[in-house]
Amino acid sequence: xxxxxxxxxxxxxxxxxxxxxxxxxxxxxxxxxxxxxxxxxxxxxxxxxxxxxxxxxxxxxxxxxxxxxxxxxxxxxxxxxxxxxxxxxxxxxxxxxxxxxxxxxxxxxxxxxxxxxxxxxxxxxxxxxxxxxxxxxxxxxxxxxxxxxxxxxxxxxxxxxxxxxxxxxxxxxxxxxxxxxxxxxxxxxxxxxxxxxxxxxxxxxxxxxxxxxxxxxxxxxxxxxxxxxxxxxxxxxxxxxxxxxxxxxxxxxxxxxxxxxxxxxxxxxxxxxxxxxxxxxxxxxxxxxxxxxxxxxxxxxxxxxxxxxxxxxxxxxxxxxxxxxxxxxxxxxxxxxxxxxxxxxxxxxxxxxxxxxxxxxxxxxxxxxxxxxxxxxxxxxxxxxxxxxxxxxxxxxxxxxxxxxxxxxxxxxxxxxxxxxxxxxxxxxxxxxxxxxxxxxxxxxxxxxxxxxxxxxxxxxxxxxxxxxxxxxxxxxxxxxxxxxxxxxxxxxxxxxxxxxxxxxxxxxxxxxxxxxxxxxxxxxxxxxxxxxxxxxxxxxxxxxxxxxxxxxxxxxxxxxxxxxxxxxxxx
RNA sequence: GGCUGGGUAGCUCAGUUGGUUAGAGCACGUGACUCAUAAUCACGGGGUCGGGAGUUCAAAUCUCCCCCCCGCCA
Numbered sequence: 001x002x003x004x005x006x007x008x009x010x011x012x013x014x015x016x017x018x019x020x021x022x023x024x025x026x027x028x029x030x031x032x033x034x035x036x037x038x039x040x041x042x043x044x045x046x047x048x049x050x051x052x053x054x055x056x057x058x059x060x061x062x063x064x065x066x067x068x069x070x071x072x073x074x075x076x077x078x079x080x081x082x083x084x085x086x087x088x089x090x091x092x093x094x095x096x097x098x099x100x101x102x103x104x105x106x107x108x109x110x111x112x113x114x115x116x117x118x119x120x121x122x123x124x125x126x127x128x129x130x131x132x133x134x135x136x137x138x139x140x141x142x143x144x145x146x147x148x149x150x151x152x153x154x155x156x157x158x159x160x161x162x163x164x165x166x167x168x169x170x171x172x173x174x175x176x177x178x179x180x181x182x183x184x185x186x187x188x189x190x191x192x193x194x195x196x197x198x199x200x201x202x203x204x205x206x207x208x209x210x211x212x213x214x215x216x217x218x219x220x221x222x223x224x225x226x227x228x229x230x231x232x233x234x235x236x237x238x239x240x241x242x243x244x245x246x247x248x249x250x251x252x253x254x255x256x257x258x259x260x261x262x263x264x265x266x267x268x269x270x271x272x273x274x275x276x277x278x279x280x281x282x283x284x285x286x287x288x289x290x291x292x293x294x295x296x297x298x299x300x301x302x303x304x305x306x307x308x309x310x311x312x313x314x315x316x317x318x319x320x321x322x323x324x325x326x327x328x329x330x331x332x333x334x335x336x337x338x339x340x341x342x343x344x345x346x347x348x349x350x351x352x353x354x355x356x357x358x359x360x361x362x363x364x365x366x367x368x369x370x371x372x373x374x375x376x377x378x379x380x381x382x383x384x385x386x387x388x389x390x391x392x393x394x395x396x397x398x399x400x401x402x403x404x405x406x407x408x409x410x411x412x413x414x415x416x417x418x419x420x421x422x423x424x425x426x427x428x429x430x431x432x433x434x435x436x437x438x439x440x441x442x443x444x445x446x447x448x449x450x451x452x453x454x455x456x457x458x459x460x461x462x463x464x465x466x467x468x469x470x471x472x473x474x475x476x477x478x479x480x481x482x483x484x485x486x487x488x489x490x491x492x493x494x495x496x497x498x499x500x501x502x503x504x505x506x507x508x509x510x511x512x513x514x515x516x517x518x519x520x521x522x523x524x525x526x527x528x529x530x531x532x533x534x535x536x537x538x539x540x541x542x543x544x545x546x547x548x549x550x551x552x553x554x555x556x557x558x559x560x561x562x563x564x565x566x567x568x569x570x571x572x
Numbered sequence: 573g574g575c576u577g578g579g580u581a582g583c584u585c586a587g588u589u590g591g592u593u594a595g596a597g598c599a600c601g602u603g604a605c606u607c608a609u610a611a612u613c614a615c616g617g618g619g620u621c622g623g624g625a626g627u628u629c630a631a632a633u634c635u636c637c638c639c640c641c642c643g644c645c646a
Contacts, residue, residue, distance in 0.1 A: 217575095217576070217644075220574095220575065220576080220644085220645075221645090307576090307577095307643075307644080308643085308644080310644095311644090338577075338578095338642080338643080339642075339643075341642080346642090376584075376585090380577075380578080380585090380586095381577060381578050381579095381585095381642080382577085382578080382641095382642050382643080383584085383585090384584075386583090386584090388583085389583075389584065389598085392583090392584095392598060392599080393584085393597085393598075395609095396597080396598065397597090397598095399609060399611085400609075400611060400612080401611095401612090403609065403611095404608055404609055404611050404612070405608085405611095405612085406608095407607095407608050407609060407611085408607050408608030408609090408611080408612080409607080409608085410608095411607070411608060412607040412608070413607090415607085416607080455585080455586090456586085459585095459586085459596075459597080462597080463596095469611095469612055469613070470612090470613065470614095472607080472608090472612075472613085473604090473605070473612060473613040473614085474613075476605075476606095476607085477607070478605090478606075478607045478608095479605090479607095481607095550609055551609090552609080553609075554609070
């Protein structure tokens with residue numbers, strides 16, 4: 001039994017995520033977590049909300065709520081939606097937790113001790129009317145490059161150029177709209193990533209099995225131009241983790257907080273500590289996942305994220321870990337995804353374009369979405385969501401191929417042979433061939449899942465569903481039952497067992513339907529069917545089963561047209 | 573301007589180290605079956621693999637040039 005640590009990139013707190021966010025991190029991470037649990041491995045699967053930074057403050061202000069309250073509410077909303085999608089986190093934490101405060105301050109403290117933090121004085125824009133500095137999105141003005149009049153302090157949304165607040169023409173506060181601004185000297189902490197460049201480079205080079213997409217991004221940041229730059233890790237904000245050197249005050253840093261990108265990945269560790277707390281366990285319970293000196297040496301750590309998150313996970317966060325000099329677990333395999341596009345354009349949270357997680361659940365059960373998203377996961381390139389494709393794929397794969405298989409087998413069995421697994425007859429050549437084929441395919445499927453080849457795994461799983469229909473069509477128990485009833489019993493015994501096997505194999509993709517299949521077969525044996533010969537005989541003769549409701553209904557053209565018109569246009 | 577990825581059947585995509593008539597699913601056509609969610613199964617039509625040049629006995633696959641698309645960076 002292996003020990004598998006899995007983290008999904010943590011979704012930002014300000015609002016409900018769209019399907020593109022979901023398929024790029026949380027959903028494939030969940031697939032992998034469910035698969036590894038099914039294989040009997042010990043799994044720790046952690047996610048959280050990323051709560052600090054200016055967008056949270058702005059969203060809270062817009063909602064007219066204190067930022068802490070806003071984050072608490074939005075965390076619950078996201079947690080509820082995650083449940084709706086059956087995301088099987090062991091813990092869904094919060095980057096604003098006390099655990100993360102302590103850990104983030106701890107890391108800053110040891111980094112300082114190791115001489116990897118320097119203090120920098122710089123000029124920032126100060127709003128006299130608001131009584132505060134205006135970092136990042138707290139300031140807007142005209143872009144000096146393209147003339148866009150709502151460019152933000154950190155970036156222009158129109159031409160995408162990175163900006164400094166001091167670059168903006170006619171700057172104004174986004175809090176009060178005040179233009180009564182001045183430049184003031186302020187002090188900030190920088191993480192000296194340049195000093196860690198060689199260490200990071202050697203570490204990246206040791207990851208020969210990572211996708212090119214991942215290592216090339218890391219190497220580019222590491223080597224291009226002047227190479228990896230030191231990074232500011234503090235901000236003049238109120239909402240965040242107060243700057244402390246371990247548990248000691250940090251002179252000159254009073255009233256400042258750590259930058260969101262410094263504390264967010266630390267939440268992977270803190271979230272595991274939150275898990276221990278929530279379950280009444282001691283520190284050793286979470287440390288055996290994260291500290292190689294405290295039991296984590298045999299842990300394999302997998303991270304899942306969209307490609308935009310790769311630099312932070314290959315460089316910034318590892319810089320924190322390596323720089324600490326402490327034996328924390330570094331990521332072993334990083335699975336990154338491209339983007340999902342929506343009907344010819346991008347999904348966009350700010351423009352409300354696309355399908356959002358709450359909308360998706362309001363129109364169809366999660367299995368529909370899980371299946372489509374995972375079987376079309378943007379692994380090698382960007383992928384495209386269209387309603388037509390969604391309707392066609394889901395109707396065909398889930399309703400016609402899998403759902404109908406379960407339906408035809410159980411209904412036929414019940415009407416002709418009764419509601420127990422028939423006992424008579426022996427398997428013949430056709431059954432033997434099917435079992436052999438099934439064994440090969442299960443092995444292929446298992447390999448694809450182990451390798452996190454999501455689309456390929458979905459294809460293998462679908463093929464496994466299809467051979468059930470092929471077998472039935474060729475075996476034709478509805479004819480055989482008239483001439484050789486004993487053999488028909490053997491055929492149906494096999495088909496019923498196939499349903500149970502399908503439940504196990506399908507569970508990582510479509511957990512609800514899998515449970516329905518397993519319940520209908522009145523079994524609780526979820527043993528992965530690596531031993532096909534045993535698995536195909538798991539349901540003994542005379543074992544009772546029931547005919548389930550149809551597993552999947554079809555999406556009609558009317559529904560598709562309606563959703564197409566109503567969703568993804570203006571969701572705010 | 574630099575970089576990653578991509579441009580393969582109507583659509584969504586596979587194509588390992590270059591090697592027999594380029595594959596899958598969907599859609600389409602024909603047939604079979606009638607247990608089942610008008611489902612299933614079989615067979616078939618359909619592609620000069622973005623364009624051009626080159627290397628090779630042999631290239632979707634390698635090299636060079638060019639043209640598009642998504643994204644990242646400057």
